[in-house]
Amino acid sequence: MDETVLMADECVVLKSMNYRESDRIVTVFSRTFGKKNLLARGACKENSKLSGFTDSLSIIQYVPKNTRTFTLLTEPGIISPLFHIKEFGTSCFAAFALAELTMRCSEFESPMPGIYGALKDSLVLLDLLDFCDDRGASLIAIRFKLFFIEQLGFSINFAHCMSCGRGLSKLIYDTQRGGNICERCAIGVSEFIDAETAMGAIQRISTEPDIRRILASTFEKGDIFKMKEILKAHIKANLHVALASEKI
Numbered sequence: 001m002d003e004t005v006l007m008a009d010e011c012v013v014l015k016s017m018n019y020r021e022s023d024r025i026v027t028v029f030s031r032t033f034g035k036k037n038l039l040a041r042g043a044c045k046e047n048s049k050l051s052g053f054t055d056s057l058s059i060i061q062y063v064p065k066n067t068r069t070f071t072l073l074t075e076p077g078i079i080s081p082l083f084h085i086k087e088f089g090t091s092c093f094a095a096f097a098l099a100e101l102t103m104r105c106s107e108f109e110s111p112m113p114g115i116y117g118a119l120k121d122s123l124v125l126l127d128l129l130d131f132c133d134d135r136g137a138s139l140i141a142i143r144f145k146l147f148f149i150e151q152l153g154f155s156i157n158f159a160h161c162m163s164c165g166r167g168l169s170k171l172i173y174d175t176q177r178g179g180n181i182c183e184r185c186a187i188g189v190s191e192f193i194d195a196e197t198a199m200g201a202i203q204r205i206s207t208e209p210d211i212r213r214i215l216a217s218t219f220e221k222g223d224i225f226k227m228k229e230i231l232k233a234h235i236k237a238n239l240h241v242a243l244a245s246e247k248i
Helices: 090-104 113-128 134-151 196-207 211-215 221-239
Strands: 009-019 023-030 034-040 059-066 071-080 172-174 179-181 192-194
Touching: 009 034, 009 090, 009 113, 023 090, 023 113, 034 059, 059 113, 071 113, 090 113, 090 134, 113 134, 134 196, 134 211, 134 221, 192 221, 196 221
Parallel strands: 034 071
Antiparallel strands: 009 023, 009 059, 023 034, 059 071, 172 179, 172 192
16 A cells, blocks of 8 residues: 555654645654654645644644655644744743754654653743743753753763763863863863852752752752753763754
C-alpha cells in the first residue's frame, strides 16, 4: 500500500516554513517520534483548515499519515496555542531558546518522551507567566536546559575536576572546555567563571522536582545571570552548539 495511517500523536511545533505554492513543512518534536518533519498539504491556501495548526510554538495533536515521500499532518487539533508566549515578552524569548535547543540537539526519528514532556510542561508554564517576568522565564529555561543536558549524558560534574580528576573544594567553571576545574588547573586559564554560588543554585534546581519551589526561591539576579552564562558555555562546549536565541 502507498499510504499507512498511524496512531494519533501530539507534538510541539518547533518550526514552520512554506513549501512549494500551497504547502508547508512543519518540524515538530513529537511525543512518539521525537523530532520529525510533517507536510501540511494546502496549509498556505486561503481559508485552509490546516494553517492554524502550523504556527511555531504551538502544542497540537494530529494523526501522521505516511506516504512514499512525506509524512502528512492530518486530523489536527489544538492542545495549547500558547497565545501569551507569542506576545513577544520575556517568555517568548525563553520559549524560542528551548525550541532551538531541542531543534538543534536532537536527532530525527529518535523518541525522547522525557524531553518531550519537559518541553511541553516548560512551554505551558512560560505561557502562564506575567508578560515581563524575566526572572520566572529564566528559571524555567534553566531548569529545562539542565534536564536536557542530563538526558543527553552531559550533566555538570560538581565533584571532580574535569582536567585532573581531583575532588573539588571550590567550583570554578572553565567556559572553554565546558566543566568545573580545581584551583590548581585554573591557573593560566583565561576564560572561567568563579561559580561557587551559581553552582549551588544549579544543583538545587537540577534536584528540585517542584517548579513552584524553584520559582519561589531567593536566587540573586547575579546568580541567575551566571547560571545562564554557565549553561550557554556548557551547551557550546559539550553539544557544539551556539544558540542564536541566546543573543536576543
